[in-house]
Amino acid sequence: MTERIDGEAVAADIRESLTGSIEALREEGVEPGLATVLMSDDPASETYVSMKQRDCKEVGIDGLHVEIDTDAPPAELYDTIEDLNNDPHVHGILVQMPLVDGIDERRVLRSIDPMKDVDGFHPENVGRLVAGNDRYRPCTPHGVQKLLEAYDIETEGADAVVVGRSNIVGKPLANLLFRKADDGNATVTVCHSRTEALAEKTRTADILVAAAGIPELIDAGMVAEGATVIDVGVNRVDVPNRRSEDSRAESAEADTERGYELVGDVAYEDVSEIAGAITPVPGGVGPMTRAMLLYNTVKAAGLQNDIDVTLP
Numbered sequence: 208m209t210e211r212i213d214g215e216a217v218a219a220d221i222r223e224s225l226t227g228s229i230e231a232l233r234e235e236g237v238e239p240g241l242a243t244v245l246m247s248d249d250p251a252s253e254t255y256v257s258m259k260q261r262d263c264k265e266v267g268i269d270g271l272h273v274e275i276d277t278d279a280p281p282a283e284l285y286d287t288i289e290d291l292n293n294d295p296h297v298h299g300i301l302v303q304m305p306l307v308d309g310i311d312e313r314r315v316l317r318s319i320d321p322m323k324d325v326d327g328f329h330p331e332n333v334g335r336l337v338a339g340n341d342r343y344r345p346c347t348p349h350g351v352q353k354l355l356e357a358y359d360i361e362t363e364g365a366d367a368v369v370v371g372r373s374n375i376v377g378k379p380l381a382n383l384l385f386r387k388a389d390d391g392n393a394t395v396t397v398c399h400s401r402t403e404a405l406a407e408k409t410r411t412a413d414i415l416v417a418a419a420g421i422p423e424l425i426d427a428g429m430v431a432e433g434a435t436v437i438d439v440g441v442n443r444v445d446v447p448n449r450r451s452e453d454s455r456a457e458s459a460e461a462d463t464e465r466g467y468e469l470v471g472d473v474a475y476e477d478v479s480e481i482a483g484a485i486t487p488v489p490g491g492v493g494p495m496t497r498a499m500l501l502y503n504t505v506k507a508a509g510l511q512n513d514i515d516v517t518l519p
């Protein structure tokens with residue numbers, strides 16, 4: 208029987224535990240605060256930021272949102288980040304990517320105080336992660352690790368294949384999976400757009416992570432019997448063009464209204480027949496990414512105030 212990995216449920220447990228950690232911080236006089244910065248007209252980015260703010264409210268993190276006009280000079284963004292770096296009530300800063308054209312995203316990431324870099328993308332935090340001495344693990348890879356842990360999926364000695372080598376998902380996740388640690392110790396193959404014979408590689412995986420951003424790239428023929436399949440992909444597909452008529456009928460009405468549906472990088476219905484465990488989209492990795500942002504914010508508030516917080 209294929210196990211459906213329920214990211215909503217695991218994320219809810221993490222949020223629940225975090226409310227306790229937040230309460231403990233409050234008792235020490237610290238109100239954890241997260242600032243989100245948006246400089247983009249992209250509707251998906253607007254949605255992501257508002258969901259992050261909603262999550263903060265739900266667990267009791269102080270949410271501050273700064274929106275910068277897309278016509279504003281880059282200096283306005285850097286000044287905003289500087290102000291947030293210096294604001295003691297803000298423990299985490301998240302600049303929603305992608306930014307408008309013409310802004311140097313690497314420079315933006317470098318300008319965030321690494322102690323407040325709850326995305327974990329500042330070069331200092333990337334370096335620490337690679338060196339096995341992480342401060343903030345990037346939210347999506349960390350969320351994947353927490354899902355594996357919640358479902359007792361052993362990484363030690365496993366053959367893991369990660370499809371995608373981006374800085375935000377593939378690279379950090381590969382690093383976390385192969386590093387010498389209880390939640391690592393896998394043998395990792397990283398695939399990308401120039402990989403030849405992709406299916407041959409993915410079929411070797413005990414744990415297959417799809418993070419390519421290509422709707423239903425991974426089909427049943429690319430998966431070994433009993434493998435754990437983690438689908439990081441979130442792709443908007445126009446409803447009239449969708450590839451598979453699946454049974455998730457409850458979301459179909461909303462999809463039609465929006466004009467698109469969200470599809471993963473894995474052909475869920477077919478791969479479910481083969482996999483040992485699989486994450487759905489939506490409801491798999493997405494909620495975990497959001498929960499791990501809250502986790503990093505709580506951790507950041509503790510670190511910046513020398514308080515040893517218990518984290519889930």
Ligand SMILES: NC(=O)c1ccc[n+]([C@@H]2O[C@H](COP(=O)([O-])OP(=O)(O)OC[C@H]3O[C@@H](n4cnc5c(N)ncnc54)[C@H](OP(=O)(O)O)[C@@H]3O)[C@@H](O)[C@H]2O)c1
Nearest residue numbers: 347371372373376399400418419420439440441492493496
């Ligand atoms: N659920 C969540 O919380 C969450 C969070 C972040 C991202 N996502 C989703 O995850 C997906 C990946 O995001 P990302 O930011 O990592 O994307 P990205 O920066 O576009 O990277 C995609 C990676 O996939 C590789 N790739 C593209 N086509 C491929 C193919 N046909 N075969 C093998 N590899 C291929 C690319 O190779 P090259 O390096 O050669 O170009 C690249 O390394 C997207 O759908 C995104 O929306 C979800």
